[in-house]
Amino acid sequence: MxxxxxxxxxxxxxxxxxxxxxxxxxxxxxxxxxxxxxxxxxxxxxxxxxxxxxxxxxxxxxxxxxxxxxxxxxxxxxxxxxxxxxxxxxxxxxxxxxxxxxxxxxxxxxxxxxxxxxxxxxxxxxxxxxxxxxxxxxxxxxxxxxxxxxxxxxxxxxxxxxxxxxxxxxxxxxxxxxxxxxxxxxxxxxxxxxxxxxxxxxxxxxxxxxxxxxxxxxxxxxxxxxxxxxxxxxxxxxxxxxxxxxxxxxxxxxxxxxxxxxxxxxLVISGFKRIPEGRKGTMRTLFIPNLLSRIGIQTDGRPYPTFMHDRCRHCMKCVSICPAKALRMKGNKVHIRRSRCIRCYCCHEMCPFDAIRIK
Ligand code: SF4
Ligand code: SF4
CATH class of the missing domain: 3.40.50.11440 (LarA, N-terminal domain)
Incomplete structure (x- = not known):
């Protein structure tokens, strides 16, 4: 052991x-x-x-x-x-x-x-x-x-x-x-x-x-x-x-x-702010949900990122890192195409200005 x-x-x-x-x-x-x-x-x-x-x-x-x-x-x-x-x-x-x-x-x-x-x-x-x-x-x-x-x-x-x-x-x-x-x-x-x-x-x-x-x-x-x-x-x-x-x-x-x-x-920390549990895919998420996800509707409990435009400084890091090419800068705002987003949260991880929320 x-x-x-x-x-x-x-x-x-x-x-x-x-x-x-x-x-x-x-x-x-x-x-x-x-x-x-x-x-x-x-x-x-x-x-x-x-x-x-x-x-x-x-x-x-x-x-x-x-x-x-x-x-x-x-x-x-x-x-x-x-x-x-x-x-x-x-x-x-x-x-x-x-x-x-x-x-x-x-x-x-x-x-x-x-x-x-x-x-x-x-x-x-x-x-x-x-x-x-x-x-x-x-x-x-x-x-x-x-x-x-x-x-x-x-x-x-x-x-x-x-x-x-x-x-x-x-x-x-x-x-x-x-x-x-x-x-x-x-x-x-x-x-x-x-x-x-x-x-x-x-x-x-x-x-x-x-x-x-x-x-x-x-x-x-x-x-x-x-x-x-x-x-x-x-x-x-x-x-x-x-x-x-x-x-x-x-x-x-x-x-x-x-x-x-x-x-x-x-040592369990009282009131520790965790990520909500149960955001994982199940076998039931494999069929109809896949079709729905193509039009930007998620069914497995994992949310899409949302962008706080007032905090965004247009650094483009999220756009560059997104593996699914789901993001682009339109005018002064980051725009997300949900039908492409795979909810990997790399954009959230890389944003230096806390301008992306996952909830
Ligand atoms: S969650 Fe992943 S796929 Fe979706 S916009 Fe962010 S980086 Fe792109
Ligand atoms: S990484 Fe954050 S600050 Fe930079 S463009 Fe994206 S949302 Fe805006």
Missing amino acids: TRTAIAKADSYDMDVVRKAIWKIADNTAFPSVSGKTVLVKPNILSDSYPEKAITTHPSVVMAVIELIKEKGAARILVGDSPGMQAGRFRPERSGIARVAAETGAELIDFRDDTRIHEIRGIRIPMTTAIDDADIVISVAKFKTHQLMSATGAVKNMFGLVPGLQKSPLHLKARTPETFSALLIGIFREAHVDYAFMDAIEGMEGSGPTNGQPRHIGLLIGGENAFAVDKAEAAIMGYSSVPLLDKAEAMMPGITETEYPLLRPED
């Missing part, structure tokens, strides 16, 4: 974070990194300031890199690839470029070198950093997610697919269930050895970008990323999330774990 350690960490003070990260590693099966190349994959969804709680906090990335260094790693790579990025990727605002510089880790841009992987019959480019690394560590962020209910250590590895090349994959896996299967495929292809989750300041509400920061005061870690995500979902108060449902269907027992420190059922 795998172990998942949950430790209190009330602030991003380096001493607090270091102590908790070491305690988690000591109470789980942290891999042997001595003499090895280790890839550290934080969540840098967009290069935002740490207080927005969109990205893994730099103090957590720092403490993880320090741990790996002390355990004798020969080389440490750190990187991610946001959906929209201009020029060379330097996560300055999130503080992760500074952490790399201070620790001597190599900051890499996942777009530099990719290799095609065949996953579930789909050709998917992924960074060759996973080929270079002997050990891969996901360092995720505790956040809600409009499509997947929660984003965690498994979904974090979607960032191995460089930049905008993630976008068309939504067309090939349109429902939370099929997208979950794709994410699990990518995760397994990356051979992830260990996962940490920054749950000191998490995000509730309209995550993963436009929700509200929420103090949780925890760090989570373990050798089983599915179990780490299960702990997150339980602390958020979900009874089920699509990715873990799919993982259990594909690999029965995969989320089973022991908790050597705190237990998630004792």
Whole structure:
């Protein structure tokens, strides 16, 4: 049975974070990194300031890199690839470029070198950093997610697919269930050895970008990323999330774990703003609903995005990212063609001005 350690960490003070990260590693099966190349994959969804709680906090990335260094790693790579990025990727605002510089880790841009992987019959480019690394560590962020209910250590590895090349994959896996299967495929292809989750300041509400920061005061870690995500979902108060449902269907027992420190059922956050459950497709959604969706009527409980024109700054990020080409700028307003929209919510995820609502 795998172990998942949950430790209190009330602030991003380096001493607090270091102590908790070491305690988690000591109470789980942290891999042997001595003499090895280790890839550290934080969540840098967009290069935002740490207080927005969109990205893994730099103090957590720092403490993880320090741990790996002390355990004798020969080389440490750190990187991610946001959906929209201009020029060379330097996560300055999130503080992760500074952490790399201070620790001597190599900051890499996942777009530099990719290799095609065949996953579930789909050709998917992924960074060759996973080929270079002997050990891969996901360092995720505790956040809600409009499509997947929660984003965690498994979904974090979607960032191995460089930049905008993630976008068309939504067309090939349109429902939370099929997208979950794709994410699990990518995760397994990356051979992830260990996962940490920054749950000191998490995000509730309209995550993963436009929700509200929420103090949780925890760090989570373990050798089983599915179990780490299960702990997150339980602390958020979900009874089920699509990715873990799919993982259990594909690999029965995969989320089973022991908790050597705190237990998630004792940590459930009262009043945590979750994504409404039950927004997943069912067998009944396959026939008449598909016809209705062609004329822009949805029947599976998942809403279409709506645009707050008064907040929109016309940056065009939503139009560029939309895999279904369902958006265009008409005059000064973003216009959506519902008959095309697959409700992947990439537009919501990428909008830097909180101008898109999913409700
Ligand atoms: S409009 Fe938004 S939710 Fe609809 S397909 Fe495009 S990116 Fe996805
Ligand atoms: S991403 Fe947001 S601000 Fe930019 S055009 Fe779309 S709705 Fe407007």
